[in-house]
Amino acid sequence: MPEAMRLEVRNLTKVYEGGWGAHEVSFSVPAGQIMALGGPNGSGKSTVLKCVAGLVRHEGAVLVDGDLVDRAPASRAMMGYLPQVVGMPEHATIAEMIQLFADLRGADPSTIPLPAGFLRDPSTDIGTLSGGQRHRVALAIALLGDPSVLLLDEPVASLDEAGRATFWDVLRHLRDERGVTAIVSSPAPGELRGLADRGVGMEDGRITDDELFEAGLHVAPSPSVDQKSEEESA
Amino acid sequence: MSAQTIDGAVAGIPRRVSPLRTIARWEYRNSVRARWVLVMAGIFGVLSIVVTLLAFRTVRELGLAGIGPASATLVNLGVLLPSLMGLLLGAGSVVGAREQGVLPMMAAQPVRRSTIVTGMFAGLTASLWTTLAVGFGAALLVMSGVAKGNDVPAIVTLLAATFGVAMASVSIGVALSTASRTRAQAVAGAVGLWIMLALGVDLALAALAPSVHMGPGGLLAAVLVNPLEACRILALLGTDLRGAALGPFGAYLITTFGVAGTIAILIADLFVWTAAPLLVARWLLPRRDL
Numbered sequence: 372m373p374e375a376m377r378l379e380v381r382n383l384t385k386v387y388e389g390g391w392g393a394h395e396v397s398f399s400v401p402a403g404q405i406m407a408l409g410g411p412n413g414s415g416k417s418t419v420l421k422c423v424a425g426l427v428r429h430e431g432a433v434l435v436d437g438d439l440v441d442r443a444p445a446s447r448a449m450m451g452y453l454p455q456v457v458g459m460p461e462h463a464t465i466a467e468m469i470q471l472f473a474d475l476r477g478a479d480p481s482t483i484p485l486p487a488g489f490l491r492d493p494s495t496d497i498g499t500l501s502g503g504q505r506h507r508v509a510l511a512i513a514l515l516g517d518p519s520v521l522l523l524d525e526p527v528a529s530l531d532e533a534g535r536a537t538f539w540d541v542l543r544h545l546r547d548e549r550g551v552t553a554i555v556s557s558p559a560p561g562e563l564r565g566l567a568d569r570g571v572g573m574e575d576g577r578i579t580d581d582e583l584f585e586a587g588l589h590v591a592p593s594p595s596v597d598q599k600s601e602e603e604s605a
Numbered sequence: 606m607s608a609q610t611i612d613g614a615v616a617g618i619p620r621r622v623s624p625l626r627t628i629a630r631w632e633y634r635n636s637v638r639a640r641w642v643l644v645m646a647g648i649f650g651v652l653s654i655v656v657t658l659l660a661f662r663t664v665r666e667l668g669l670a671g672i673g674p675a676s677a678t679l680v681n682l683g684v685l686l687p688s689l690m691g692l693l694l695g696a697g698s699v700v701g702a703r704e705q706g707v708l709p710m711m712a713a714q715p716v717r718r719s720t721i722v723t724g725m726f727a728g729l730t731a732s733l734w735t736t737l738a739v740g741f742g743a744a745l746l747v748m749s750g751v752a753k754g755n756d757v758p759a760i761v762t763l764l765a766a767t768f769g770v771a772m773a774s775v776s777i778g779v780a781l782s783t784a785s786r787t788r789a790q791a792v793a794g795a796v797g798l799w800i801m802l803a804l805g806v807d808l809a810l811a812a813l814a815p816s817v818h819m820g821p822g823g824l825l826a827a828v829l830v831n832p833l834e835a836c837r838i839l840a841l842l843g844t845d846l847r848g849a850a851l852g853p854f855g856a857y858l859i860t861t862f863g864v865a866g867t868i869a870i871l872i873a874d875l876f877v878w879t880a881a882p883l884l885v886a887r888w889l890l891p892r893r894d895l
Contacts, residue, residue, distance in 0.1 A: 425712075425713070426894070426895040428892070446715075447713060448715040452713035454709050454713075459706070462639065471631050474622045475628075475714040475715070475716050476714055476715060
């Protein structure tokens with residue numbers, strides 16, 4: 372019996388003024404699985420996630436459970452999206468940011484599936500947070516309202532080692548216990564080995580490797596990239 | 606897994622707040638907290654008091670009574686400053702949120718982008734109205750000692766015109782912001798537009814008038830294409846300074862449509878200048894890549 376496909380992307384194409392953002396990208400992710408989307412900077416990972424999240428116009432189709440995802444609000448109710456670049460007003464507090472997005476989703480902010488202590492004191496001003504801590508807030512926002520599909524654009528790029536470990540545990544828990552489907556982009560997808568059910572590699576807007584974690588084909592982990600991000604955010 | 610708690614947020618029961626209200630409240634709070642609006646409220650309040658006191662001194666020296674001259678001075682303040690503030694506030698809104706990264710996060714939620722634009726417009730308009738209320742409130746306190754019952758229409762008309770042009774300016778600014786690629790581009794466009802509306806249109810018309818016969822349609826169009834001119838004429842209609850202060854366009858409107866007709870036309874004009882740019886922004890944002 373074939374696996375039920377939760378998320379399907381068909382011939383997704385996005386052209387920017389400077390060239391291809393994505394060129395006839397197609398893949399599918401079965402329900403309750405995590406797909407790693409690997410590739411170097413500028414390879415089109417973020418573009419693909421933005422297209423799926425409905426943030427940029429594109430050609431091709433995105434389907435969730437067989438239904439076409441269009442730009443209607445209902446299509447986004449089931450998705451949680453974490454952008455690669457996280458920006459927030461300096462003078463807002465963590466609690467206000469989360470309450471804003473909870474209200475927009477009609478979600479209960481007290482049910483975010485993150486371990487206690489993952490976020491700093493909710494009354495803390497965003498302006499006093501480091502890049503990594505702001506990323507944690509954005510992660511919490513992406514998890515509001517129990518989305519069944521998660522689109523995570525380099526979710527641990529700014530996190531320290533403990534934060535990464537915690538986040539991977541959370542993602543594993545969401546998949547195993549709640550059946551969440553996720554696409555996780557990373558320039559170093561090797562760190563998703565053992566967690567992701569499948570890996571896809573991109574380059575120049577195209578899928579160049581759809582069996583990333585098969586022997587001999589995977590992209591080698593490059594921790595230096597993430598270490599650099601952590602240093603920059605600190 | 607023990608869940609992270611968000612103490613400052615309203616936990617337990619999901620709140621069913623309309624997205625429009627949520628975004629409007631967020632924008633209002635942000636603009637007030639950014640202190641920009643508070644600083645402008647302070648400047649506007651001080652200027653209002655100063656021009657009022659100066660006008661009163663002149664009035665007393667001339668042995669006259671009433672608040673007409675003070676209102677006339679406030680009219681220019683009420684046209685120029687709120688329109689500039691509205692344009693700048695609006696110009697920084699959509700493109701600012703996009704550059705900051707909040708707009709893509711909002712647009713990824715189950716909310717229409719047209720609702721996001723409208724919410725931003727509503728929140729910014731409310732914050733600008735707060736600024737104006739503080740400024741005018743200070744001036745009214747000063748005026749309250751000499752104002753008489755028959756001055757009330759002048760004050761009400763001035764407030765209505767100023768709040769109207771402020772709302773229209775925010776709407777135009779939001780449309781500029783939605784169409785711009787960068788915040789700097791939007792702000793430059795807003796300042797350029799304000800200079801054109803505050804000075805450029807009048808100068809151009811003055812230059813053209815001797816050589817071009819504008820006719821009734823031209824005179825009417827000259828007022829309607831410039832929301833600042835519409836606001837100025839509307840504000841002056843409430844004072845006893847009509848005559849020459851109205852200028853040729855205002856005089857033409859009064860002669861042709863009467864006071865009530867002119868007021869209706871000018872209010873409708875400010876409404877169109879509010880609705881049209883907002884509709885453009887609501888149409889445009891869903892078509893932009895974020």
